[in-house]
Amino acid sequence: MSFSVPASLEAELDELTTHYPVKRSASLMFLHALQEHFGYISKDAVEWTARKLGLQPINVYELVTFYPMFRQEPLGKTHIKVCRTLSCSLAGSAELRERFCTRLGLDPHAHAAQTTPDGQFTVEFVECLASCGTAPVVLVNEDLHHKVGTAEADAILKQGQKA
Amino acid sequence: MPEPFKLILKNLDEPGFTPDIGCYQRHGGYEALKRALAMPARDLPDGKKLSPQEALREDVKASGLRGRGGAGFSAGLKWSFVDRRSGKPIYLICNADESEPGTFKDRQILHKDPHQLIEGMILSCWANDVKLAYIYIRGEMPVAAKLLNQALKEARAAGFLGKNILGTGYDLEIHVHRGAGAYICGEETGLIESLEGKRAYPRIKPPYFPAVLGLYMCPTIVNNVETLCHVKHIVLMGPTEYAKLGTPNNTGTRIVSLSGDVQKPGYYEIQVGRVTLGELIFDPNFGGGLKPGRTLKAIIPGGSSSKVLKAGEVFKLNRKGADGQMAKVDVSLLDLPYDFDSLQQAGTMSGSSAVIVLDDSRSMVQTLGNLSEFYAHESCGQCTPCREGALWLSKATHRLSHGEGRKADADYLTHIAQNIQGRTICAFGEAAAWPVLSFVKKFRDEFEAQGAADEAAHAKSQGTSSPKSSDPRSAAGSLQTH
Ligand SMILES: Cc1cc2nc3c(=O)[nH]c(=O)nc-3n(C[C@H](O)[C@H](O)[C@H](O)COP(=O)(O)O)c2cc1C
Ligand code: SF4
Ligand code: FES
Numbered sequence: 001m002s003f004s005v006p007a008s009l010e011a012e013l014d015e016l017t018t019h020y021p022v023k024r025s026a027s028l029m030f031l032h033a034l035q036e037h038f039g040y041i042s043k044d045a046v047e048w049t050a051r052k053l054g055l056q057p058i059n060v061y062e063l064v065t066f067y068p069m070f071r072q073e074p075l076g077k078t079h080i081k082v083c084r085t086l087s088c089s090l091a092g093s094a095e096l097r098e099r100f101c102t103r104l105g106l107d108p109h110a111h112a113a114q115t116t117p118d119g120q121f122t123v124e125f126v127e128c129l130a131s132c133g134t135a136p137v138v139l140v141n142e143d144l145h146h147k148v149g150t151a152e153a154d155a156i157l158k159q160g161q162k163a
Numbered sequence: 164m165p166e167p168f169k170l171i172l173k174n175l176d177e178p179g180f181t182p183d184i185g186c187y188q189r190h191g192g193y194e195a196l197k198r199a200l201a202m203p204a205r206d207l208p209d210g211k212k213l214s215p216q217e218a219l220r221e222d223v224k225a226s227g228l229r230g231r232g233g234a235g236f237s238a239g240l241k242w243s244f245v246d247r248r249s250g251k252p253i254y255l256i257c258n259a260d261e262s263e264p265g266t267f268k269d270r271q272i273l274h275k276d277p278h279q280l281i282e283g284m285i286l287s288c289w290a291n292d293v294k295l296a297y298i299y300i301r302g303e304m305p306v307a308a309k310l311l312n313q314a315l316k317e318a319r320a321a322g323f324l325g326k327n328i329l330g331t332g333y334d335l336e337i338h339v340h341r342g343a344g345a346y347i348c349g350e351e352t353g354l355i356e357s358l359e360g361k362r363a364y365p366r367i368k369p370p371y372f373p374a375v376l377g378l379y380m381c382p383t384i385v386n387n388v389e390t391l392c393h394v395k396h397i398v399l400m401g402p403t404e405y406a407k408l409g410t411p412n413n414t415g416t417r418i419v420s421l422s423g424d425v426q427k428p429g430y431y432e433i434q435v436g437r438v439t440l441g442e443l444i445f446d447p448n449f450g451g452g453l454k455p456g457r458t459l460k461a462i463i464p465g466g467s468s469s470k471v472l473k474a475g476e477v478f479k480l481n482r483k484g485a486d487g488q489m490a491k492v493d494v495s496l497l498d499l500p501y502d503f504d505s506l507q508q509a510g511t512m513s514g515s516s517a518v519i520v521l522d523d524s525r526s527m528v529q530t531l532g533n534l535s536e537f538y539a540h541e542s543c544g545q546c547t548p549c550r551e552g553a554l555w556l557s558k559a560t561h562r563l564s565h566g567e568g569r570k571a572d573a574d575y576l577t578h579i580a581q582n583i584q585g586r587t588i589c590a591f592g593e594a595a596a597w598p599v600l601s602f603v604k605k606f607r608d609e610f611e612a613q614g615a616a617d618e619a620a621h622a623k624s625q626g627t628s629s630p631k632s633s634d635p636r637s638a639a640g641s642l643q644t645h
Binding site: 066 | 261262263264265266267269270295301302303304305306336338340341342343344345346357358359360361362363379420421422423424428429430463467517519521525530533534536537540541
């Protein structure tokens with residue numbers, strides 16, 4: 001499959017580049033946009049970004065490996081990020097993540113991100129999502145869910161089946 | 164009864180208050196900007212004149228405003244360090260990376276009142292001759308990033324941003340830049356590297372003080388979201404009135420993020436120092452007390468990096484007596500005024516003003532295990548003591564909370580933490596070490612009992628009474644193969 005960035009996206013990124021006196025600054029924003037469009041950051045996306053910004057591919061690749069939000073393989077359509085950190089943990093986030101995993105047939109003890117074989121869901125533990133007052137919180141794609149109990153967890157899964 | 168005091172939070176939770184510019188202006192929005200930009204030069208008693216920009220910088224200094232991001236450094240002083248003679252452009256960056264565990268105050272402003280931040284930023288940029296500024300927002304806040312972009316667009320259309328702002332000839336652009344999930348981007352020099360399109364490796368200071376060698380090696384101001392919002396209120400109230408809020412040297416208001424084992428977790432704005440830790444936790448206007456039947460065990464008073472305080476502790480604080488002399492006074496934990504200086508005198512810090520409450524149902528070993536895992540995950544990896552040490556701390560606390568601890572682990576943890584703090588490029592080293600040092604020091608019995616119990620169980624199952632070596636060095640070796 002050949003890699004091609006739609007003209008409208010490229011125009012958007014060219015505009016973004018003008019926000020910075022030094023083009024390299026736009027790399028994180030490029031990677032966000034490409035990941036949003038393609039679902040993950042491929043080798044081609046890294047090379048394309050490097051070419052656009054006048055960098056070596058390694059300058060871009062080292063960002064993909066450093067920043068936890070960037071992915072090198074496709075993820076599930078519904079990406080469930082359960083907050084692992086203290087306030088959420090006190091409110092039962094470990095049990096919550098286990099519930100998601102068990103219900104989806106994923107390993108409840110594995111720590112890293114896991115994706116279901118049908119590509120519908122990815123479940124992951126992440127660090128404090130800056131909403132500790134409504135613990136436990138879960139970020140589902142772009143939407144933050146507060147005080148997530150078992151009923152809401154199941155509703156998230158039900159919604160995701162339809163995605 | 165202690166009351167919340169709403170200055171920054173005045174509008175954002177009011178019914179019908181929306182994040183658009185129309186609503187903001189109906190609530191007096193951008194009046195501070197108009198007023199500041201129309202200010203004449205200020206005559207000083209000694210015959211000198213201050214430009215209106217210089218006058219605002221002086222006002223921020225006089226207001227006593229201290230940074231709300233973590234270190235509590237004087238905002239006015241920070242601005243005064245900016246190198247204005249280099250001829251290089253001056254940049255301003257709003258730190259909206261909010262990722263210190265326990266903290267969720269900036270999120271409220273970003274989502275519900277983005278124009279308040281933008282007005283504060285425009286004022287701060289104008290005062291400091293900044294023409295280009297950024298809002299560095301954490302990657303996990305995509306909705307807030309969109310709201311900010313929309314708000315910036317509205318501000319541009321209204322003539323508050325862009326070229327020739329309000330006809331004064333002043334030009335300013337503000338852009339939103341998204342992080343991508345790394346805690347270390349909150350550290351200001353890591354943030355700057357990240358904004359330059361690199362890994363967020365913090366820079367060594369000296370020489371890389373942002374005020375001199377910041378973004379693109381130009382003078383740069385980095386301020387927290389909440390700090391920048393206060394600038395608007397300093398303009399509206401005047402520095403003298405503003406400084407009457409709060410307490411001396413701890414002026415203004417502060418949004419406290421309260422979480423953990425309380426009835427009513429949430430964000431509460433207070434006059435700095437006019438509410439105590441006890442009131443924050445127990446008063447019906449704030450936390451509303453502990454869960455039924457529970458007693459207080461510990462308080463993490465200023466974000467996960469601050470040193471823990473133990474229920475029942477009493478501190479010696481400097482207080483001015485009736486005779487005007489400073490004297491040491493005993494103040495118990497719950498009577499500690501929530502401010503910068505009192506918490507510092509109590510051996511900890513108010514940090515990002517995130518209070519996490521732990522009741523008697525909690526294991527301090529497990530709690531520290533959770534925090535240490537965070538620091539192990541988030542070390543940027545530049546400095547050996549931090550990269551390796553944070554991992555060892557996490558492994559040792561992990562084994563202690565999973566039945567494989569040793570009695571010597573308490574000493575081992577302390578030993579590693581002591582070898583991280585003060586030996587690293589950035590303050591993350593201290594952030595990783597302080598929870599460990601304070602937890603082990605104040606709850607030593609719990610750590611030792613856990614280790615001893617694990618050793619006993621282990622010896623029993625092995626049929627031998629000689630536990631594994633407790634020499635820290637060999638322990639470190641065995642940890643790596645864990
Ligand atoms: C490890 C680490 C993480 C930090 N994270 C944040 C953060 O998420 N938000 C923030 O405003 N400041 C954070 N800070 C503090 C910043 O380095 C900086 O002091 C602050 O943004 C300055 O703004 P202020 O003076 O307005 O407080 C962090 C510091 C360290 C050492
Ligand atoms: S102290 Fe830790 S986080 Fe800070 S620069 Fe060193 S390795 Fe990175
Ligand atoms: S600990 Fe989960 S949002 Fe902060």
